[in-house]
Amino acid sequence: MKLSRLIPVLAMFLAASLHAENTHKEVRIASPWPAQNTIIAMLGYGDNIVGTSMIAKKIPLFRQSLPRIENVPAVSVNSGHEINPEQIIALGVDMLFVPHSTVVPQQELLKQAGVQVLAFEANSMSALTHRVQQTAKALGPDAQQKARAYQRYFDRNVALVAGHLKGLPIAQRVLLYHSMGTPLTTTGRPSLNQDWIDLAGGKNIAENWFDSGKQNHSGEVALEKIVTANPAVIVAMNKRDADDILSSPQWAGVDAVIHHRVYVNPKGMFWWCRETSEEALQFLWLAKTLYPERFTDVDMRKETRDFYQQFFGLALSEAQVSDVLHPPR
Numbered sequence: 001m002k003l004s005r006l007i008p009v010l011a012m013f014l015a016a017s018l019h020a021e022n023t024h025k026e027v028r029i030a031s032p033w034p035a036q037n038t039i040i041a042m043l044g045y046g047d048n049i050v051g052t053s054m055i056a057k058k059i060p061l062f063r064q065s066l067p068r069i070e071n072v073p074a075v076s077v078n079s080g081h082e083i084n085p086e087q088i089i090a091l092g093v094d095m096l097f098v099p100h101s102t103v104v105p106q107q108e109l110l111k112q113a114g115v116q117v118l119a120f121e122a123n124s125m126s127a128l129t130h131r132v133q134q135t136a137k138a139l140g141p142d143a144q145q146k147a148r149a150y151q152r153y154f155d156r157n158v159a160l161v162a163g164h165l166k167g168l169p170i171a172q173r174v175l176l177y178h179s180m181g182t183p184l185t186t187t188g189r190p191s192l193n194q195d196w197i198d199l200a201g202g203k204n205i206a207e208n209w210f211d212s213g214k215q216n217h218s219g220e221v222a223l224e225k226i227v228t229a230n231p232a233v234i235v236a237m238n239k240r241d242a243d244d245i246l247s248s249p250q251w252a253g254v255d256a257v258i259h260h261r262v263y264v265n266p267k268g269m270f271w272w273c274r275e276t277s278e279e280a281l282q283f284l285w286l287a288k289t290l291y292p293e294r295f296t297d298v299d300m301r302k303e304t305r306d307f308y309q310q311f312f313g314l315a316l317s318e319a320q321v322s323d324v325l326h327p328p329r
Contacts, residue, residue: 031097032075035275043143051075089113125195154280161287164294165201174290176202177231187218200286205229234262268324
């Protein structure tokens with residue numbers, strides 16, 4: 001190609017590259033959804049967050065990944081799950097990420113101010129992986145490349161677990177109870193929690209405890225019901241709940257307590273059991289926890305180190321890996 005023809009092509013390429021770079025640097029993102037903040041950070045746009053979640057601001061590993069998050073304002077959400085549109089406009093937000101359950105008033109005003117509202121379904125594994133890909137699509141090609149790598153890792157873990165559990169009779173699936181928020185709060189089917197329990201080969205004792213006609217398949221349950229179901233394993237979202245369960249005489253007769261199989265759910269950038277990209281580790285960890293003899297070749301410390309290095313650029317120390325897998329609080 002002649003130089004006279006090559007120069008315009010090079011100029012166009014340079015302009016496109018500069019535009020992509022400037023877009024990455026300039027886009028201003030807000031989300032009151034703590035787990036979505038983790039996904040945004042994973043996709044390489046953590047430094048673009050100008051409005052965040054108070055929970056995200058308090059999580060040590062999230063703060064290590066994004067030190068500036070300490071000075072980022074928390075997005076205001078009232079008791080009716082309503083966003084404050086004036087705050088969003090004042091922050092100069094370009095993209096606002098919210099779950100469908102969040103009410104975003106005055107959307108026309110936000111649109112006029114240049115705010116793109118992206119609302120997503122939640123509470124299922126398919127919704128989670130879809131949200132990662134759609135978030136990346138909104139952010140740009142660099143984020144999409146990371147999202148495709150994430151999906152490959154996620155699918156690899158699904159196949160890995162399925163392969164190791166092949167031939168496991170339904171009758172031999174481990175009975176499990178998951179507490180979230182308080183010892184007596186749990187979820188049934190359908191839910192994100194149910195999905196990762198299914199993937200890990202567990203049998204959720206609360207699977208059918210909630211009215212199938214209601215939208216929210218979660219809530220507080222009677223302790224007597226849990227004791228009667230007698231789960232072999234209990235996964236508590238918080239260490240305080242695990243400690244309460246292990247020390248309470250009311251739980252003492254439950255098989256999981258008798259055999260010391262009460263576990264605290266891992267927590268890194270966010271709780272692995274919730275709406276975070278770390279879900280890719282959750283069902284792998286649980287499967288190994290439920291069926292250690294089937295997963296002797298899976299090293300969760302290595303998986304944890306490699307995941308945070310690949311997807312967040314974090315080199316975790318051995319102590320940090322321990323804190324993620326066995327949260328101290």
